[in-house]
Amino acid sequence: MAFGALTRNIELAAQEMGQPVTILPFPDSDPHVICAVESLASSPRPRSDLAAFMTGRATNRRTGPRRPLASAHRTDLMEAARRAGATLQLVERDDALAALGDLVGEGDRLRCLSPVMHREMMSEIRWTRAEVLERRDGLDVATLELGPADLVGLRLVSDWNVMKVARAIGAGKGLAVPARKAISASSAVGLLTMPGTDRHAYFAGGRAMQDVWLTATACGIALQPMTALVYMFARLERGAGAGFSDQERRELRGLRDRFRDRFDVRVDQAELMLFRLSYADPPSARSLRHRVDDVLVVES
Numbered sequence: 001m002a003f004g005a006l007t008r009n010i011e012l013a014a015q016e017m018g019q020p021v022t023i024l025p026f027p028d029s030d031p032h033v034i035c036a037v038e039s040l041a042s043s044p045r046p047r048s049d050l051a052a053f054m055t056g057r058a059t060n061r062r063t064g065p066r067r068p069l070a071s072a073h074r075t076d077l078m079e080a081a082r083r084a085g086a087t088l089q090l091v092e093r094d095d096a097l098a099a100l101g102d103l104v105g106e107g108d109r110l111r112c113l114s115p116v117m118h119r120e121m122m123s124e125i126r127w128t129r130a131e132v133l134e135r136r137d138g139l140d141v142a143t144l145e146l147g148p149a150d151l152v153g154l155r156l157v158s159d160w161n162v163m164k165v166a167r168a169i170g171a172g173k174g175l176a177v178p179a180r181k182a183i184s185a186s187s188a189v190g191l192l193t194m195p196g197t198d199r200h201a202y203f204a205g206g207r208a209m210q211d212v213w214l215t216a217t218a219c220g221i222a223l224q225p226m227t228a229l230v231y232m233f234a235r236l237e238r239g240a241g242a243g244f245s246d247q248e249r250r251e252l253r254g255l256r257d258r259f260r261d262r263f264d265v266r267v268d269q270a271e272l273m274l275f276r277l278s279y280a281d282p283p284s285a286r287s288l289r290h291r292v293d294d295v296l297v298v299e300s
Contacts, residue, residue, distance in 0.1 A: 001272060003034045004206020010037055012051040025203050035203070050214040057213055059287075060222035061145045062280040063185035068092065069277065073219040074188075077277075080215040081192060084208030086272070089263050092188045096262060101183035103258050104274070105176025107229035110251055112157060112175045113167045116243050117228075122158045132288055142285035150178075179226065186276040187221070191230070193269045197238060205272040222280040229255065230271040237267070 007023045014021045024036040069092060081088035091100055111117045124139045126132045132140045146154060156162050157175070166172040183189060192212060194205035216223045233256055235241065241249045265271060 001202050001206035001209060004203040004208075005210040006206075007035055007037065007203075008207040008210040009054055012048055012054065015048060016051045025200060050211065050218065053214045053217040057217045058283055059143065059224055060278075060280060060283045061143065061182070061224050062222060062278075062283060063145075063182055064278060064280040066185050067187055067279045069187040069221075070219075073216075073221060076215050076219060077190070077212055077221075080211045081208055084211045085204060086192055086194045086208035086212075088212060089191045089193070090188045090277075091190075091262060097183055097186060097189060098180075099258075100189050100262055101180035102176070103255060103262070104183060104226055104229055105179035106251075106255055107232065108179050109172050109175040110248060110255075111228050111232070113163055113172055114244070114248060115160065115164075118160055118163055122160075125158070126287075136288040136290050136294075138287065140285055140287040143283060143287050145284060182224065183226075183276055186278045188277045189226075189274065190277060191263045191265075191274050192272045193265065194272055195269060197234075197268065197270050201270040202272070205270055209273050216277060220279070222278045222283075223275050224278075225273055225275045227273050227275070229259070230274050233259070234271065 004025075011021055011023060020040045021037050022040050024038065025034070027033060027036045069090070074090065077090075078088050091097060111121060126135055126138045126140050129142075132142075141151070141154070144154070163172070190212075192205070192209055194201045194208060213223055232244075232252055236244065236249060236252045236256065241252075244252065259265070
């Protein structure tokens with residue numbers, strides 16, 4: 001998905017530069033080669049207005065007063081997904097959002113109480129500005145938009161010894177609260193799906209995701225991915241639940257049934273991204289990424 005989104009950015013930028021390209025996913029038998037990008041100087045392509053919003057696209061976890069999704073914005077988002085070959089489903093009613101908030105919150109609780117997922121999640125967080133500047137990857141804690149009390153709570157949650165005790169005594173219900181609050185303040189929650197479940201589907205899905213996200217940015221809509229739950233479902237159903245305990249598998253199956261009550265999902269689809277949409281102020285911080293010169297090799 002990430003490579004698919006990257007190639008969509010390359011395509012949009014190339015069109016803006018008057019140098020259209022074609023993207024060739026998985027062009028040979030080498031599993032490390034994700035795609036090839038070829039110049040099409042003699043074959044101009046229609047330009048897209050989305051290129052102007054690439055640098056503004058960001059994860060925005062801020063919340064504001066709940067405001068219904070504008071009809072024109074809903075149409076634009078659905079059309080962006082359709083043009084890319086994907087399907088966007090939106091949940092907007094108050095009662096449905098409340099139920100979905102409970103569901104996503106339970107997924108977050110499960111994630112925090114799993115030793116494997118807890119370790120992976122906390123390894124992504126960059127706690128200090130110095131660490132952010134040195135690493136230029138992961139999740140800058142400032143982007144979480146936490147108040148002082150919530151930041152202290154996250155520090156406690158980051159300690160696996162604390163979570164291990166909570167897991168042992170059946171505690172941790174408070175871990176579901178942030179997702180509930182965030183979703184209750186949202187205009188909508190979206191699920192983006194793509195036909196197929198192989199690497200081609202996820203690559204194409206990343207391109208679709210980028211178009212939807214750029215369209216949201218163009219509409220002035222804040223977008224926050226909340227993807228952990230759908231990836232856990234994929235692990236459960238297509239990865240034989242590897243890495244989950246028996247109890248975690250049982251809980252996930254129950255959450256899966258409730259999820260199917262909210263979205264039309266099928267076994268032959270890739271569930272690409274679950275995300276919330278809202279009308280909110282711009283994010284107060286953005287996570288840094290590696291400089292281009294650090295990752296791009298140019299051969300003469």
